[in-house]
Amino acid sequence: MENGKVLEMAKKRCTAIVLAAGSGSRMKSDVAKQYMMLCGKPLIWYALQAVEESAVIDDCILVTGAEDIIYVQEEIVERYGFRKVDTITAGGKERYDSVYQALQVIKDGDMRVPNRDGYLFIHDGARPFLTEAILRRNYEAVEQFHACVTGMPVKDTIKIADRNGFAAQTLDRSLVWQIQTPQVFECALIIEAYEKLLREKERMAAEGIRITDDAMVVETLMGLPVKLVEGDYENIKITTPEDLLTAEAFLSHTKFI
Numbered sequence: 589m590e591n592g593k594v595l596e597m598a599k600k601r602c603t604a605i606v607l608a609a610g611s612g613s614r615m616k617s618d619v620a621k622q623y624m625m626l627c628g629k630p631l632i633w634y635a636l637q638a639v640e641e642s643a644v645i646d647d648c649i650l651v652t653g654a655e656d657i658i659y660v661q662e663e664i665v666e667r668y669g670f671r672k673v674d675t676i677t678a679g680g681k682e683r684y685d686s687v688y689q690a691l692q693v694i695k696d697g698d699m700r701v702p703n704r705d706g707y708l709f710i711h712d713g714a715r716p717f718l719t720e721a722i723l724r725r726n727y728e729a730v731e732q733f734h735a736c737v738t739g740m741p742v743k744d745t746i747k748i749a750d751r752n753g754f755a756a757q758t759l760d761r762s763l764v765w766q767i768q769t770p771q772v773f774e775c776a777l778i779i780e781a782y783e784k785l786l787r788e789k790e791r792m793a794a795e796g797i798r799i800t801d802d803a804m805v806v807e808t809l810m811g812l813p814v815k816l817v818e819g820d821y822e823n824i825k826i827t828t829p830e831d832l833l834t835a836e837a838f839l840s841h842t843k844f845i
Contacts, residue, residue, distance in 0.1 A: 601706030602727065603699075604639045604648040604672075604770070605690040608632050608660070608713035609679025620653070621826055622713045623664075627839045631826055632660075634716030636670050644723040645709060647674040647699065649690045654678035674699045684789075684799055688782050695779050708778055710802050711770040714826045716835060718770070722819050726772040729817045735773045737803040738819035739765040768819045771802040777810065778802065784809040 608622040622632040639645045650673050652660050657676050665673045675693050679686030687710060694703055707730050711718060722738060729736035742764045748757040773781075785792075785805050792799070792808075799805055803814040822838050824831060 599644075599727075600731075601647075601701070601703045602645050602709060603674075603694065603703045603706065603775075604645045604709045604711055605687065606632070606635055606639065606648055606650050606711050606713045607679070607683065607686055607690075608650060608652045609686045610714065620656070622652075623656075623659075624826075624832070626716065626826075626832060626835055630664060631716055632664060632713045633668060635711060635713050635718050636664070636668070636673065638718040638720070638723075639711075640670050640672050642720055642723050644720070644727050645672065646706075647701065647703075648672045649674060649693055649699075650676045650713075651679045651686045651690050652676060674701075684782070684785060684805070687802060688786060691779050691782050694775060703775055706775055707772055708775055709770040709772050710778075712825055715769055715823055716826065717820065717822045717824065717838060719820060719823075722817075722823065723770070725817050726770055729815050730772045730774065733813075733815040734777055735803065735806050735812055736815040736817045737771040737801070738768040738823065739816050740768065740819050740821055740823075742766050765816055767801060767803070768823045768825075771814075772817075773802070773806065777806065777812070781805045781810050 610621060623630050626634070636648070639648050650660065650665070657678060660676055664670070665676065675698065677689050677693055680689055693699065694708065707727070709723065709726065726736055726738060742761060745761055746759045746764050747755045748759065750756040782805060785799065788809070797808065799808070806812050807814055824834060826832060826835055
């Protein structure tokens with residue numbers, strides 16, 4: 589499959605869930621980071637533009653703060669003409685709450701075209717450098733393995749510390765990946781996994797089990813291995829002011845313009 593070409597007719601429906609309900613706390617800003625300007629456009633624009641232009645993604649659920657829904661509808665979706673954004677829904681306190689709210693939209697069939705047996709691509713809106721190549725690789729992987737997650741092998745040596753701050757173990761770098769998004773799953777699989785999570789989250793919290801991404805929900809509650817799919821070292825998440833400077837440098841390339 590080449591970039592820009594329509595995928596084969598047998599392609600299952602693919603819905604992107606773009607998460608944009610975070611705050612600007614670590615950015616030291618009163619403006620939520622997803623609305624901060626990056627080279628003249630709101631940060632969230634870049635992920636939504638990748639979705640809009642993709643031959644893989646058919647539609648999109650955008651998750652934002654309840655207080656931001658009208659602003660996002662008017663100043664992001666309508667202003668920039670994002671036709672693939674089917675639904676804007678309010679997120680929750682934690683990341684998994686926001687994902688769950690989007691999954692409820694899927695489960696209830698509250699979209700122009702329901703997606704009952706296709707795939708869901710869950711992506712951080714603060715990752716502006718999503719590419720068609722990443723989306724295609726994930727589509728091919730989820731067809732075969734049912735669940736996959738974007739990532740890249742780490743470049744640095746990774747050590748595990750003990751409680752006193754001493755190096756206790758050095759990991760085999762060839763086996764360590766830094767996880768990115770999108771994380772991609774069969775619809776029915778990820779919906780069932782999240783429903784189990786919501787039923788068992790108090791027990792898991794009591795046992796010290798902390799869910800940090802969607803893949804972990806599937807791994808922990810469904811017992812299904814998740815395939816690692818190569819992303820891109822430039823597929824960074826904007827978290828701190830320094831990340832914005834890095835993103836501006838990346839945008840000097842024609843790759844993302």
